[in-house]
Amino acid sequence: MSPTTPQPVDLLIEARWVVPVEPHGVVLEDHAVAVAGDRIVALLPIADARAAYAPRERVELGEHALIPGLVNAHTHNPMTLLRGLADDLPLMVWLQQHIWPAEAKVIGPEFVRDGVELAVAEMIRGGTTCANENYFFPDAIGATYRKLGFRAVVGLPVIEFPTAWAKSQDEYFERAAEVHDVFRGDALVGTAFAPHAPYTVSDESFGRIRVLADQLDIPVHLHLHETAHEVEEEKKKSGLRPFQRLQKLGLVNDRLIAVHMTQLTDGEIAACAEAGVSVVHCPESNLKLASGFCPAERLRRAGVNLAIGTDGCASNNDLDMFGELRTAALLAKAVAQDAAAFDAAFALRAATLDGARALGLDARIGSIEPGKQADLAAVRLSDLETQPLYHVASQLAYATGRHQVSDVWIAGRRKLAARELVDLDVEAVLAKARAWRERIAAG
The missing domain is CATH 3.20.20.140 (Metal-dependent hydrolases)
Known part of the structure; x- marks a missing residue:
């Protein structure tokens, strides 16, 4: 493989902002996270990521902050x-x-x-x-x-x-x-x-x-x-x-x-x-x-x-x-x-x-760093409730609602896609909850 050949990866997430948490207080603009299997392999500017990686799946999040799960x-x-x-x-x-x-x-x-x-x-x-x-x-x-x-x-x-x-x-x-x-x-x-x-x-x-x-x-x-x-x-x-x-x-x-x-x-x-x-x-x-x-x-x-x-x-x-x-x-x-x-x-x-x-898991999760597990959440910040936007961290802490979470990955596997749960039957979950409510309320 020549030095200029893009490296295959499973996933490339391109975000308007990435909040890695470590280093503390940093917000990276127009950055991408490359994921191979269950792990983060790189965090770098989007233009560099497109040159360096050939992803099986690319997710573009132009109005989102990507944060650790x-x-x-x-x-x-x-x-x-x-x-x-x-x-x-x-x-x-x-x-x-x-x-x-x-x-x-x-x-x-x-x-x-x-x-x-x-x-x-x-x-x-x-x-x-x-x-x-x-x-x-x-x-x-x-x-x-x-x-x-x-x-x-x-x-x-x-x-x-x-x-x-x-x-x-x-x-x-x-x-x-x-x-x-x-x-x-x-x-x-x-x-x-x-x-x-x-x-x-x-x-x-x-x-x-x-x-x-x-x-x-x-x-x-x-x-x-x-x-x-x-x-x-x-x-x-x-x-x-x-x-x-x-x-x-x-x-x-x-x-x-x-x-x-x-x-x-x-x-x-x-x-x-x-x-x-x-x-x-x-x-x-x-x-x-x-x-x-x-x-x-x-x-x-x-x-x-x-x-x-x-x-x-x-x-x-x-x-x-x-x-x-x-x-x-x-x-x-x-x-x-x-x-x-x-x-x-x-x-x-x-x-x-x-x-x-x-939990003793900080070597594996909790920040967006190469080598860590790809536990990630994308938060849409273009909603009227989070506009105008001056400081990403402040908006996430003081104005963001959980309904603005659009996409979630755990160990590199997509669990939420555009607000839809990927592998959970919502109607079945709700039916079970209602059945338990009837049983518990009946005493």
Whole structure:
């Protein structure tokens, strides 16, 4: 092959703007991304790309920003089927008197499968290409993500009381090991331990998790310091704040994905930064349940890796990461009393690369760089809602709606084409959702 012969590639995406996220804050005009198989092979000006590559497929996006696929760093996606079931209630009333009883009546592999399928359809149409999942029946959850070609880290649940998934502490761990083995080395689906929260998990279980997480080289994903009530109850019980208890048990380290974190001291923030803990900010769920305010800007300034999650649809009530990152940025400014806090470029980073870093996937996804997986989303910015356009990052963070996502790829495979889901039957997904609504509403 001569030096001037164009190199064959599978896909060349030409965009008006490319927002690679790394380097931070950069917006590239009239650039193209070349993809071979599941990987990005080059990011370069469109004219250079046309000379260098002979693509099997060319996609021209003359009015779009191409961004890394969004990473939803905390979800309970089967709960999509409980969307709007019990609104306007505080956390413990919502959870203990409504959600857990409803789940007990229907939870099982079929409920989980159909809920994840509905969630995947919603996430893809909103530009999300990866989710950090926390729910029961992770075997069915992982199998559904794998079937649909969606990237996910699937939580291996641990909780101290019997559920439909496991009846004893030993069974939770036995089943966790089985599920981990099923997905070990999978191209799209990974695993993490998912102890529910300090108030529902014993010291003994946490000790087992710490040892096994190290052995299996997987993260630990849990709710932590979600409410002031949680912190006070733990202090009454053990004399420690929940974070202090996890420190004592050896779980405050770079494997920890701590979700919510609305109640934090300066010392705890510093400890998170020093240990390499990732914090997942779920602003809309925290607002809706009146759980409190995560000190996101203080965490950012301290150097803590900060990701963004929607939480589940039963407490949000959507999986809209564009809405979530906008709320995260606005709320951070109000909490910090600083209009410059949590700026647009950082909001996009928290929803992409820093989310990937929390999941241990930042070497593979989260930015548009050669060698990384081609998880990409195209956002049409020509709509009247995003005109006139002065700054691309600001428009994406503060004005863009998820309906402007036109095209999505996961590992180089097209999942959304001109707003149409490629390999999901929307009518079938909706029919299943309506059937579950009838069953759950009937009690």
